[in-house]
Amino acid sequence: MHNRRGFIGGAAAAMAAMSGAANANGARASGASFAARYDVDRSIVNLDAAYYGAMTRTTAAAYRRHGEWVNRHNALFLRSALPGPTRDARLQPATDATASLIGAKPDEVALCAGGTEALYGLIVNYRLLKSGDAVLMADVDYDEMQHAMAYLESSRDIRVERMTVPEPATAANILAAYDEALLRNPRIRLVLLTHVSNRNGLVMPVREIVDMARRRGADVILDSAQAVGLLPVDVDALGVDFMGFSLHKWVAAPLGTGGIYIRRNRLADIAPWLGNHIRADDDVRARVPTGTVDFAARLTVPHAIAEHLASGPERKLAHLSELQARWVAGVSGVAGLQIVHPQEPDRHAVIGAFRLPKQSSWPDAQRAQKVLLEKHRVLVVAKQGLASGPVLRVTPALFNTEAEIDRMSAAVRAERTLFT
Structure with a gap:
């Protein structure tokens, strides 16, 4: 059985042996030591970590090793023809580490190409909307996720409700605005909620909004693309049933890594991706694309998460x-x-x-x-x-x-x- 404490302890032990890792006594790393872990172009002052956090030097080296290994074994790995663990078994530690990071069970998480892909899968394939229902989104939500919500309006007989998060954005103002929006249209059945806004860094009072929506008969799909790895994220503490997130931002995993989370008892409420039957209908992996992906990137995810945890x-x-x-x-x-x-x-x-x-x-x-x-x-x-x-x-x-x-x-x- 997956053990979160065991994974974290193992990660810290592994990282103690890595070049450039945080020292074993957990002393606070200086800003200089953080910066020294990266090999980046410094001809421009790059202040766009919300797009891509970049891999540390050690994670980048692990990614290169995994890339060489995948290339060496090519179809033997992809077809599970190598002796030893199958392809899926070799990838399982990445899912285990990712699930542990957000306080989920491994069978509730599937790796994917990032938060955008995960959230498209959750929004577009949400099954519980009926003719005449409404969905809610706000100005702080990510553009592509707003496009996905608008797609529901064009593809199903539902209405999109739009709201503005007030400024100054205090907890009281935010909760009042969501309460008013849900009261204004009692047919709202789905709320897109952005955990941390990519526009201005606003951190939403997630648990309170999730509880408010649930009392009104609405589900919340949480966009945690900018939250996982930056803030503590625990799906039980947040009360969420559906979440999409990235790993290549604040966890500093390779580009094209992220995850979809669906609480086990809610899996049937998200349809498989475009009717995907390569995986069984009761497998969360059926909710993301199943094409050939950057397997080296996914094999590197446990290393990136271990370094993230050991760094503190x-x-x-x-x-x-x-x-x-x-x-x-x-x-x-x-x-x-x-x-x-x-x-x-x-x-x-x-x-x-x-x-x-x-x-x-x-x-x-x-x-x-x-x-x-x-x-x-x-x-x-x-x-x-x-x-x-x-x-x-x-x-x-x-x-x-x-x-x-x-x-x-x-x-x-x-x-x-x-x-x-």
């Missing part, structure tokens, strides 16, 4: 939060600059956003991104979708140094008159 998730989060606080302090004296991410404790996590003075439109945000990149060699990301307007998103990574954060702040200060 709390230490990682604390360090990233310090980097966020550093850039905010560095631009705080710019008159007219707006810090957009929430300020209430526990309502934001590392991902931040701002607007330059008098920046108001999507072309403005795009222009600011271009100027900062081409003139100052600093990458921040123009993002639209918030009801309050486009922003410039800043997402520090573990590979960023304090000097790089200061370069970003200096670049923003230098462009404070870009739109004046």
Whole structure:
């Protein structure tokens, strides 16, 4: 039987032997030691960890080893023709490690190409909608997941309800807004909920919204693409039955890794992916595509999770939060600059956003991104979708140094008159 405590203990023991791992006594790693674990291009200050967190040097080496092994054994591995464990048995540790990471059982989790793929599978294949029902989504939700919800409207006789998360985004304001939206349309049966917004780092009060929706007869599909590996995620504590997430962001696994979670007693409420019968209907793996994937990436997942755990998730989060606080302090004296991410404790996590003075439109945000990149060699990301307007998103990574954060702040200060 899968044992979460045993996995974590084993991961820490394994990581103690790895080059660049956290030391055995658990002392807090310095920012310099975090950055030293990465081999990244530093010609540009890259503040886009919300897209891809990048593998550490040791995880990248493990990925190369697995790639060489898969290439050497090719169809012998893919056909389970090698002596010893079958292909599925060799991949099982990745599922076990991923399930342990979110407090789930291994038969409730299937690996997939990332949060987007998992959430498409959950949203589009959700079986319980009937003609005349409604679904709910918000401005902070990820674009592609909003597209998936809109697809339900065009493919089934249901209605999409849209809501705006109020700013300032306090827990009280958020809960009141969801309560009002659910009260406004009692036919809402499905809610898309984003755990951590990719637009402004807003952390939702997930458990409270899940409980609220359940009392009103609605299910929640949780988008945890930006949460797993950044914040503590436990599916039982959150009360969720359906969740999609990525591993290549904050866990720093190879690109194209993520997972779908479906609580065991709810599996039948999500149809197999496009009628997939390669896996049995009672197998969660039938809910994701079954084509040939990057098996080397999946074989590397246990290593990435082990390194994540041994590095100390709390230490990682604390360090990233310090980097966020550093850039905010560095631009705080710019008159007219707006810090957009929430300020209430526990309502934001590392991902931040701002607007330059008098920046108001999507072309403005795009222009600011271009100027900062081409003139100052600093990458921040123009993002639209918030009801309050486009922003410039800043997402520090573990590979960023304090000097790089200061370069970003200096670049923003230098462009404070870009739109004046």
